[in-house]
Amino acid sequence: MEFSRELHDDIAAGDITVSYRLWRRPHAKVGGRYRVGRVEIEVDRMELVPFADIPEDDVPRAGELDREALRRRAAHAGPIADDTLLYRIAFHVVG
Numbered sequence: 001m002e003f004s005r006e007l008h009d010d011i012a013a014g015d016i017t018v019s020y021r022l023w024r025r026p027h028a029k030v031g032g033r034y035r036v037g038r039v040e041i042e043v044d045r046m047e048l049v050p051f052a053d054i055p056e057d058d059v060p061r062a063g064e065l066d067r068e069a070l071r072r073r074a075a076h077a078g079p080i081a082d083d084t085l086l087y088r089i090a091f092h093v094v095g
Helices: 005-012 069-076
Strands: 018-021 033-036 039-050 086-092
Touching: 005 039, 018 039, 018 069
Parallel strands: none
Antiparallel strands: 018 086, 033 039, 039 086
16 A cells, blocks of 8 residues: 555554545555555454545544645546445554
């Protein structure tokens, strides 16, 4: 999994623990480990959710200030409407 460089320190600190991705198919797997900057993360859970169902408490856990910032970051792969399905990936730092 790739993350924007500006998120690496917050991921390493454990402040970012979830990511939303607009993928046609999964590019990660539960239990998979991925290098992010100077740390490695492990995926705990992955599920498809409509954008409108993203809980408010996930917004800061994804490193964003508000839902629209989260929509903009995830939309690099295409437009996101409220009913667009996104992969919700929960993870933790392992080292």
